[in-house]
Amino acid sequence: MQAMKSLFVCSFLFSFLSVSTTTTPDTITPSRSMRDGETLVSAGGSFQLGFFRPGTSKGRYLGIWYSVHTETVVWVANRERPLGDSSGVLKVTEQGVLVLLNSTNTIVWSSNSSTTAGNPVSQLMDSGNLVLKDGNETNPDKFLWQSFDYPCDTFLPEMKLGWDLVTGLERYLSSWRSTDDPAPGEFSSRMDRHGFPQVVTMKGAKIMSRPGSWNGLHFTGYPYHPQTQSNPALEYEIVLNKDEAYYEYRLLNTSMFSRYVLNPSGTAQQFTWVYQTHRWELSSAVQADKCQNYALCGAYTTCRVNVSPKCACLKGFVPKSPKDWNSGYWSDGCVRKIPLACSSGDGFLNYTGVKLPDTSSSWYNKSMSLKECNGLCLNNCSCTAYANLDIREGGTGCLLWFGNLTDMTQFTSGGGGGQDLYVRMAASELDHIEEKSKFNKKKLPGILISSAVFLVVTLLIGLILYIRNKKLRNHG
Incomplete structure (x- = not known):
């Protein structure tokens, strides 16, 4: 999505009050569900899926967070329907639908996947993507459902921000309502398809900012220094064809963590995890200048x-x-x-x-x-x-x-x-503009010569006065 790069403190470090103590493999199946108090861990250990309670909220949510910093949530399932207690259960149905149930077995949230599968499996990928698929399927185009198609406030590497023109699916970011409430807020970051597609940040239906159009190397609204970006850690791309229109970025160094967050005040920020300090470093913020x-x-x-x-x-x-x-x-x-x-x-x-x-x-x-x-x-x-x-x-x-x-x-x-x-x-x-430019160019040599003469004369006068004063002091 300028497209799509040093500043302050992460506003999305949440206080977890959940007690997720038991870890399970990276998959759940119709015969193996996940309850509140358990976590699903991706194969490489980068991400975890579990239940949490943000800040002062009394509700509990199903979400995905970083293993290196469990307070950093990147995705929430039941954003608008929090659970009232710790009885939540995540299941995969025999038909291949991911469902979140409360204490009365009422569905609080579901994947709404319409395609059935003979051997449905839900897996947490090391990219932070929660997917629902048939058996050992690895082709993302054949997944029954994936969380990357329904982002919250965080834009992760390999995630697409934009449109599937075949199905009409729009993938966009929406801010949290507050640091204690993950429900969709009033700000969103999305791809505007009118004319040449561009990434915009909006408040309701009003555009608040845009990074400028993508020109193959960078967003034109951001400073770009080739000498400092010859070996970048991130690779950006905008894809435009008859089937898709989207913006994405990838990690060239897979051992690092990077994320973009649209915070509750509407500011888009990029964070990079620093292993030495065990902290997120803010590397860019969109609205740093008026x-x-x-x-x-x-x-x-x-x-x-x-x-x-x-x-x-x-x-x-x-x-x-x-x-x-x-x-x-x-x-x-x-x-x-x-x-x-x-x-x-x-x-x-x-x-x-x-x-x-x-x-x-x-x-x-x-x-x-x-x-x-x-x-x-x-x-x-x-x-x-x-x-x-x-x-x-x-x-x-x-x-x-x-x-x-x-x-x-x-x-x-x-x-x-x-x-x-x-x-x-x-x-x-x-x-008229050309004549004015020529006139200014003609005047420029005269201005430069006059300035040089004035400078030389001033120096000469200063030198003469200095010598005269020195002679007077010696005479005295």
């Missing part, structure tokens, strides 16, 4: 990291509401000085190092060249900008925007973020 707030500056603007004021109009644009703009309210954005002419000729102004705009009103093609992309945009009066879809190997593919350009960030030169974007402008406006 520019991560979605569309902070409005249309046709750039948000500038570590610069004040934060917002600036694109070249050839002016604030839509000057009074509001000057008072620090930028949401109305900017408008063109000169309208597009289309039939009488337009051109493009190149911006470098920018977080690409919201792609919900975009179109893309994976095989076109940048030159073909330019022509396609120029011949469509509704097209407002274009860029390479993938920047690897010199750049491939075409990404076109239609309508307003929103949620752009300008990274400083050498900052390592963003990529090139070509914004459509009226030909007369481009001429």
Whole structure:
């Protein structure tokens, strides 16, 4: 899902009041269930499945947590229906359905798997994925059900964030309601399929932030430094085809633990387990800068990291509401000085190092060249900008925007973020910008020479005064 990387303390370290003392193999079957007080341990020992009570909650839940830190829960089954006591039982039915029963044998939660199996088995994988399958089946595509298809607040390696376009299944994160309540909160992280698919964090139906579109190497909204990422511990990928649209990441070092968490306040954080300190280290947080707030500056603007004021109009644009703009309210954005002419000729102004705009009103093609992309945009009066879809190997593919350009960030030169974007402008406006640029270039040598002369004269005067004062002191 920028896609999809040093900071504070994990807010998801829960106080366990359960007494899970008995461990069982990594599988349960129709003849072997798991009761409250027992835990299922994955074959490699990385994860455990059992019953717990978070914080001050009085309810008990079935969940999965890390063996190295049992307070870190990554998945909860009965998020909205806690058990009232310690009589919970997890079973696999003869038909191949995973069910959680309470003291009256009422089903509190089930896997709702519709396919039957001759030899149903539920297994906790070393990836943290709880699966339901037929016998010794190892192909994930043939699993009857898996917890990775129904994430909670935690995004784990090998988990998919996005869509199964064949079945219509959406896999997305939803925050806990609070640190004591694992019920779905008001924040979610998901993949928006409109236009070129992008990962967004939402509060209800409103977008709060997005890491920028994926360009083959990184999310354009995050700084990227190739020299520090030549041997990364994580590998990221976005998959787009006729059957699926999803974002995932994998561990290149399988001995480490890494997780992304959407906390109850809506902040997405990445944690890495440090064996030396036995603690989770926060390695990134999405909303570390105000520019991560979605569309902070409005249309046709750039948000500038570590610069004040934060917002600036694109070249050839002016604030839509000057009074509001000057008072620090930028949401109305900017408008063109000169309208597009289309039939009488337009051109493009190149911006470098920018977080690409919201792609919900975009179109893309994976095989076109940048030159073909330019022509396609120029011949469509509704097209407002274009860029390479993938920047690897010199750049491939075409990404076109239609309508307003929103949620752009300008990274400083050498900052390592963003990529090139070509914004459509009226030909007369481009001429004006070019003339202004040439004028500034002509003035630059004169300014540099004047500054140098002023500096030399100042040094000479200082030297003369120093020598004169020294002679006077010697004479005295």
